[in-house]
Amino acid sequence: MSVVTRFAPSPTGFLHIGGARTALFNWLFTRHHGGKFLLRIEDTDRKRSTQEAVDAILDGLRWLELDWDGDAVYQFARQERHAEVAHAMLAAGHAYRCYCSPEELEQMREQAKAEKRPIRYDGTWRDRDPSEAPAGVDPVIRLKAPQTGETVIDDLVQGRVTVQNAELDDMVLLRADGTPTYMLSVVVDDHDMGCTHVIRGDDHLNNAFRQAQVFKAMGWDLPVFAHIPLIHGSDGAKLSKRHGALGVDAYRDMGFLPAAVRNYLLRLGWGHGDDEIISTAQAIEWFDMDGVGRSASRFDMAKLTNLNGHYLRNADDRELVQLTIARLSANHGVNVGAVGQARLLAGMAGLKERAKDLNELAENSVFYVRDGVQPLNDKAAKLLDADALATLAELAETFATLEPWDEEALDAAVRAKAEASGQKLGKVAQPLRAALTGSNASPSLFEVMRILGRDETMARLRGQS
RNA sequence: GGUCCCAUCGUCUAGUGGUUAGGACAUCAGCCUUUCACGCUGAAGACACGGGUUCGAGUCCCGUUGGGAUCACCA
Numbered sequence: 282m283s284v285v286t287r288f289a290p291s292p293t294g295f296l297h298i299g300g301a302r303t304a305l306f307n308w309l310f311t312r313h314h315g316g317k318f319l320l321r322i323e324d325t326d327r328k329r330s331t332q333e334a335v336d337a338i339l340d341g342l343r344w345l346e347l348d349w350d351g352d353a354v355y356q357f358a359r360q361e362r363h364a365e366v367a368h369a370m371l372a373a374g375h376a377y378r379c380y381c382s383p384e385e386l387e388q389m390r391e392q393a394k395a396e397k398r399p400i401r402y403d404g405t406w407r408d409r410d411p412s413e414a415p416a417g418v419d420p421v422i423r424l425k426a427p428q429t430g431e432t433v434i435d436d437l438v439q440g441r442v443t444v445q446n447a448e449l450d451d452m453v454l455l456r457a458d459g460t461p462t463y464m465l466s467v468v469v470d471d472h473d474m475g476c477t478h479v480i481r482g483d484d485h486l487n488n489a490f491r492q493a494q495v496f497k498a499m500g501w502d503l504p505v506f507a508h509i510p511l512i513h514g515s516d517g518a519k520l521s522k523r524h525g526a527l528g529v530d531a532y533r534d535m536g537f538l539p540a541a542v543r544n545y546l547l548r549l550g551w552g553h554g555d556d557e558i559i560s561t562a563q564a565i566e567w568f569d570m571d572g573v574g575r576s577a578s579r580f581d582m583a584k585l586t587n588l589n590g591h592y593l594r595n596a597d598d599r600e601l602v603q604l605t606i607a608r609l610s611a612n613h614g615v616n617v618g619a620v621g622q623a624r625l626l627a628g629m630a631g632l633k634e635r636a637k638d639l640n641e642l643a644e645n646s647v648f649y650v651r652d653g654v655q656p657l658n659d660k661a662a663k664l665l666d667a668d669a670l671a672t673l674a675e676l677a678e679t680f681a682t683l684e685p686w687d688e689e690a691l692d693a694a695v696r697a698k699a700e701a702s703g704q705k706l707g708k709v710a711q712p713l714r715a716a717l718t719g720s721n722a723s724p725s726l727f728e729v730m731r732i733l734g735r736d737e738t739m740a741r742l743r744g745q746s
Numbered sequence: 747g748g749u750c751c752c753a754u755c756g757u758c759u760a761g762u763g764g765u766u767a768g769g770a771c772a773u774c775a776g777c778c779u780u781u782c783a784c785g786c787u788g789a790a791g792a793c794a795c796g797g798g799u800u801c802g803a804g805u806c807c808c809g810u811u812g813g814g815a816u817c818a819c820c821a
Contacts, residue, residue, distance in 0.1 A: 289821095290821095291820085291821045293820090293821075323821060324821095325820090325821075326820055326821060328820090329820075329821085330821095379819095383818095383819070386818085386819085390818090394747080397747060397748085398747095398748080399747085399748045399749075399817080400747090400748080400817060401748090401817075421819055423819095439750090439751070439752095442750070442751080443750095444749070444750070445749085448748080448749055448750090448817095449749095450817090452818090453818080453819050455819085456819040457819060458819080460819085462818090462819065462820085462821090463820070463821045464821090466821090467821085482815095483751075483752095483814085483815060484814095484815055484816070485815095485816095485821095486750070486751070486815070486816080487749080487750065487751095487815070487816045487817075488816085488821095490750090508751090510751085510752080510814090510815095511814075511815075513813095513814080515757080517813070517814090518814095519814075519815085545758095548758065548759075548770085549758065549759095550758085550759095551759095552758085552759050552760065553760095554759095554760065554769085555759085555760060555768070555769040555770075556769090556770095557758090557759090557769075557770050557771085558770095574752095574758095574759080575751075575752060575753095576751090576752045576753065576813095576814090577751095577752070577813085577814060577815090578757085578758065578759090579757060579758080580757095581757050581758065581771070581772085583757080583771060583772055584757070584758065584770080584771045584772080585771095586771090587770090587771055587772085588771085590783095590784090594784075631783095634783060634784050634785095635782060635783045635784075636783085637783095645782090692780095695780080696780095699780090705780090706780050707780050707781075708780095709780080710780035710781075711780070711781065713780085714780075714781060714782095715781095720781090720782090721781060721782080722781050722782035722783080723781070723782070724781095724782085724783090725780080725781090726780060726781080727780090
């Protein structure tokens with residue numbers, strides 16, 4: 282039997298980091314087993330579902346490079362089929378009509394709470410004769426769930442989990458207005474889509490029991506469940522918008538690389554020995570549910586950042602140049618011409634090992650693409666005192682006729698200058714760096730000068746004095 | 747509150763009855779160095795607690811504590 286999985290987000294907001302990990306695990310599991318990874322948009326809540334959210338989720342998945350098979354299924358479009366199943370269950374005696382009003386239900390819950398009894402539907406209409414139905418009330422259709430015995434889920438992550446059927450009440454399958462509830466829709470869709478494995482967040486574990494009852498009532502095969510632990514914020518509380526749950530687009534904006542995010546999310550709750558840096562190809566080969574832990578984990582921005590630095594340093598220079606150009610334009614309003622692009626490519630090796638994310642990379646790259654005298658940051662301005670300026674003027678003299686214009690010669694010239702004036706190399710090099718880059722920190726000075734070229738170097742030096 | 751789940755360094759984890767309890771991030775110290783990074787070396791740092799079972803328990807069982815999830819005509 283070939284594996285079929287699905288990722289089923291509800292489009293009520295962005296694709297958050299927990300959802301992204303669920304998608305990743307589904308995708309990895311499926312690619313590992315050579316199956317199909319389907320996407321289903323659970324948009325049955327018409328009030329909260331938005332097209333923007335659908336777009337955000339799709340964009341997020343694409344950015345993470347998690348491709349799904351076939352077209353996305355929109356759950357709302359399938360409500361007639363869902364209703365059809367509810368009626369089939371009604372006809373088969375696995376469901377019944379309930380005429381309780383929302384007020385009655387509310388009262389029932391209040392009372393249960395007051396008496397400290399479990400809060401659940403009491404089955405008022407379960408065996409009541411339909412002729413007793415109050416006039417003018419649209420009934421809901423409830424599942425006629427077994428009241429004795431137990432329901433067992435053999436979960437790939439959680440193990441064998443058992444719940445007494447007496448703990449479960451008769452949930453609503455079809456609302457009074459004839460629309461299906463989530464519990465019904467999920468089961469029908471998972472069945473119709475042929476899902477063999479349902480991999481989703483831990484928060485659905487309790488739902489699995491009731492869903493299993495619907496599968497059973499319909500005589501359908503139960504998919505294999507795998508409920509993965511949730512991701513918590515750094516404070517241990519559930520990741521919510523207040524606790525820094527961000528959409529994947531936020532991570533993109535912060536300058537993270539999708540490969541780094543994938544690697545981070547993979548290691549959050551899944552392990553393969555001591556391996557930390559795991560390529561996607563390697564992950565597909567290794568990934569399976571038995572490596573998934575059972576406890577919730579905390580989101581750690583520092584580790585993501587470290588991983589991102591690693592992927593940045595190992596990324597292709599040409600790709601980074603393109604990404605940097607985009608950020609330079611977006612963040613700094615700088616348009617990069619042919620000369621700037623050539624300098625970025627030449628300097629990328631030195632640039633990328635000094636950045637943790639793409640925003641930092643762009644910021645550290647500005648001096649390569651902005652011609653002429655560079656604006657100075659505070660520390661750079663301090664470096665350029667009168668003495669330093671005098672030294673720089675002398676250095677400019679030397680540079681004017683230096684041959685060849687390469688790192689070795691540049692290095693020798695600057696060292697000679699420092700030695701001649703009895704100064705430490707840093708005393709000469711730092712002002713030089715400040716004048717050329719506008720900053721007190723940059724890639725290797727000689728590399729910078731080589732890439733900038735003699736004319737630009739001279740222009741920047743002379744512009745300071 | 748009922749039900750279900752979880753529990754190894756600050757964080758992510760390795761560990762499947764016998765280990766000096768390993769790695770990674772973060773932290774600290776040092777080396778490298780023209781700066782900043784990278785890199786390298788080293789340090790500190792954990793089996794929540796209490797009972798069992800066993801020759802022997804981080805590993806198995808029970809309890810306690812702590813954390814989490816869920817209890818809708820939301821998904």
